[in-house]
Amino acid sequence: MNWKMTAATAALAIFGFAGSASAEGALNIYNWGDYTSPELIKKFEQKFDVKVTVTDYDANDTALAKVRAGGHGFDIVVPSSNYVPIWVKEGLLLEARPDQMENFKNVDPRWVDVAWDKGRHYTVPWQWGLTGIGINKKAYSGDINTSAIFLDPPKELVGKINVTPEMNDVLFATIKYLGGDWCTADKDLLKKVRDTLVAAKPKWLAMDYSVTEKLPSGDYSAVYYWNGAVMRARLKNPDITFGYPKEGFPFFMDSVAILKDAKNPENAKKFMNFIMEPENAALISAFAKYANGIKGSEAFMPADMKDAPELVVPAQFEKAGEFLTTCPPDVSELYTRIWTDVNK
Structure with missing residues (x-):
């Protein structure tokens, strides 16, 4: 498997959020530690007038146990591919239909009909690696x-x-x-x-x-x-x-999902669509140094990622x-x- 950067980016056509539409409020993201680009978050906050809070976890089981317990206050979680079916089976995720969003056209075809989320009804690619x-x-x-x-x-x-x-x-x-x-x-x-x-x-x-x-x-x-x-x-x-x-x-792929009991589901959907734009997906990769699954994002990648021995x-x-x-x-x-x- 060659790690020439693949791409994948999604769509919110059904929501029609073009330009710099404003949507005041909050968004609470529960993600792996040291894995979220501050530049990406700042850009999203400024575009949508949304205050984003990122909370870290260190393992899939940690995140799953926290959300299972309830009272967490999170809107978004980023489980690995082998855990997504567990989240879905337990009814913890919102069927947000990212496959119907405007930017879904940018998702690399190899990451669309994936085993853990056929057709992408629940999740969109975040990053993948080994x-x-x-x-x-x-x-x-x-x-x-x-x-x-x-x-x-x-x-x-x-x-x-x-x-x-x-x-x-x-x-x-x-x-x-x-x-x-x-x-x-x-x-x-x-x-x-x-x-x-x-x-x-x-x-x-x-x-x-x-x-x-x-x-x-x-x-x-x-x-x-x-x-x-x-x-x-x-x-x-x-x-x-x-x-x-x-x-x-x-190998792994981590994907963004919206929690069933999210307090800010519309802002979470905006975030899903946002990260499927190639330039924004590239910000994710530029920070953490993983491939992202969004086609076209490689054009915005740092030069040091193209032939990195850790990625190829x-x-x-x-x-x-x-x-x-x-x-x-x-x-x-x-x-x-x-x-x-x-x-x-």
């Missing part, structure tokens, strides 16, 4: 194209590793490292997965999303993390390099990447049990 290995070359000079970096780390990296707190990304890499397939229910294999992670965790320093600061500063020497964040770290420190686990790594998968690793899918409930329960043990 999870791999970030390394400070001054700390380690061996093979970095392997999940052994965090599952069986070399002595140079012990106690200096940060691992994403996202359950599915970590379990995916571990299952693949041990020769299994995603969504496997093989209990013998899953016991090995659990034991491998429980043994590895004491060798990690952290599980958080402060990679863009702590990897270039030297606080972390290695990370299992998302490619865009590692690119941002490299731009601050040229000693940072990116590896693609040859055993297997997950080398040919020898193309077949190692797979999109995370939604596992059956019984399998997800097994994975949650493993994750609970890892986090004890």
Whole structure:
């Protein structure tokens, strides 16, 4: 899979918001930490006279639990593709019909009829990427194209590793490292997965999303993390390099959705349409350094993204990447049990 920037951008034709139409009010966005372009938010606020508040989360399960509990006050959430079916099944999302919005024509065709939201009745693309290995070359000079970096780390990296707190990304890499397939229910294999992670965790320093600061500063020497964040770290420190686990790594797409109990649904719809404009989608990518799914946005991208080693998968690793899918409930329960043990 080649990461030449694809594009996708949507439409609000049924709402007819052309020019600088004003819509006073508020918009509360619940999104991944360090993932929302301040420039994008400022531009939206000025165009629509809407006050935007962004609240961060660090994992899909964190966001899901918060919204399930109620009383959250959020209008928009940005779940990953393998979680969207869960949100829809539980009745947590508004069927906002972004496919009928004016800017939907800009969504790259590959991201329209997606498995997690056929025809895009609930969500629009935000960003997509993959999870791999970030390394400070001054700390380690061996093979970095392997999940052994965090599952069986070399002595140079012990106690200096940060691992994403996202359950599915970590379990995916571990299952693949041990020769299994995603969504496997093989209990013998899953016991090995659990034991491998429980043994590895004491060798990690952290599980958080402060990679863009702590990897270039030297606080972390290695990370299992998302490619865009590692690119941002490299731009601050040229000693940072990116590896693609040859055993297997997950692709993801995060998409914007409106919550069923949103207090500001019309402003949320305006935001959906707004981010499907190529120039605005490019602002999202320019900040966080991921592809966005909106065609035409590449024309507005920073030059440093076009051939970035974190964004263009080398040919020898193309077949190692797979999109995370939604596992059956019984399998997800097994994975949650493993994750609970890892986090004890």
